[in-house]
Amino acid sequence: MSAAVALSTEELTVLEEVVLLLRERRGVDLQGYRVATLVRRVRNRMIAANVASLDLYLRRLREDPAEPDALLERLTIKVSRFYRGAPAFEAVREALAARRAATGRRVAVWSAGCGLGEEPYSLAMLLGSLQPPEDAPDVTATDIDPAALAAAARATYGAAVLEELPVALRDRHLVAAGADRWQVEPALRRRVRLERHDLATAAAPPGAFDLVACRNTLIYFQPALQQRVLQLLTAGLLPGGLLWLGEAEWLSGPVAERFRVVDRRARLFALEPGSRDPGAVEGASCASA
Ligand SMILES: C[S@@+](CC[C@H](N)C(=O)[O-])C[C@H]1O[C@@H](n2cnc3c(N)ncnc32)[C@H](O)[C@@H]1O
Structure with missing residues (x-):
């Protein structure tokens, strides 16, 4: 160190x-x-x-x-909000809708570093506008901290983390649970699979994803660890899949060459369908934007 x-x-x-x-x-x-x-x-x-x-x-x-x-x-600070960076959610919704239309199949999402659940439940709401629920969850949400995952499973939140969430979505997917407290309704909770996963040491969770959201997590890592994690996230993506970073994050180094920018402000990138894993992505990192 x-x-x-x-x-x-x-x-x-x-x-x-x-x-x-x-x-x-x-x-x-x-x-x-x-x-x-x-x-x-x-x-x-x-x-x-x-x-x-x-x-x-x-x-x-x-x-x-x-x-x-x-x-x-x-x-492992877990500050987050529902629909954090709301305009970026619209960019992601459009990109996923286009992907779904192009492939004709359901889309699957991984929220890596999911904190207390605000992000994966927001993504589940977004998917709700694109595809009906099925038995299997369509959002995989992972975090290193078991306490965060337990809180995400309880899915009960104070009003402060709902400020960016459109009111119509709040009313559709959350129910009042005491003074200034809201709980995500069971149907939406069933769309999210919560799993412990350490980005620093584990392989990508099973499944191939149309979108990997890893927001406001890479910034805590040194460049060498960022390199490894970006490789891992990329390995979880389907060809042409989307990588979504936090608003203070950006791709750089050789791994950036495997992606095209879909929406600069949203920090949304798409894996080039023909891109090959160079094996060692020396120098690849996530730079502060
Ligand atoms: C600031 S929160 C981000 C929450 C959400 N993605 C967002 O952007 O609002 C960062 C999360 O990364 C998790 N984290 C930190 N190191 C991790 C690791 N090695 N593997 C998986 N998750 C990790 C923390 O526990 C925390 O929940």
Whole structure:
């Protein structure tokens, strides 16, 4: 692990131990994450846990069985919203509609780094306007954090994350669940399959996808890990399939050559049908836009 942030050798060593401990105890490998992000979030957790030094925090992490989960919760920030970046959803809807018309079959979607479920349920709403529900889910939603997936399964949200969601969609797919709380209705929940999946270490989930949404997740990774993850996401796509990144993200490096830009503002790309995996996509990365 190398640091572009100002850290003493001791601090860096402690941080490496924190990363090792999370790998051993939780099977989560944060080795390729941006050091600045890790440091900011560990410090953030130290303040919340009222611990004054990194050394003391490491001891707490070793001794308190609840602490690894508390830290993991901080390290994998899950801020999201339904229809986050609403105009981009329209661009995605149009591209998927065109694909469905061209292929004459149902389309399948993977939401990678799905957080608390706002994104996959939004995608399920979008698919609802394109194809009727079937027994099998048409959205696969994956995340590294089991607590996030459990929250996504409960599918209950505060009003703040619904602000970008068109009211007609809210009224169709969510029901009131207490003061300022809303729950996604069961029919929409059935369209989404939730699975634990670590983008840093696992192969793409089974299935070939017409759209892979990986938004606001790659930005936390160092370029080398971004390269690997972009290869993995691309491997999950059908020929001509769509890759959707977050608004602060952009494709660069050799992997970018395998895609054409469908909608620049939406950060939507299509895999060139004849494109071949160069094997090692040296230097491919997701640049900050
Ligand atoms: C900021 S949220 C993005 C949520 C949603 N995609 C969006 O754009 O609103 C980032 C998500 O990436 C997940 N994540 C971080 N590292 C991951 C990894 N290695 N594999 C899978 N998910 C990961 C976090 O747990 C978190 O839920």
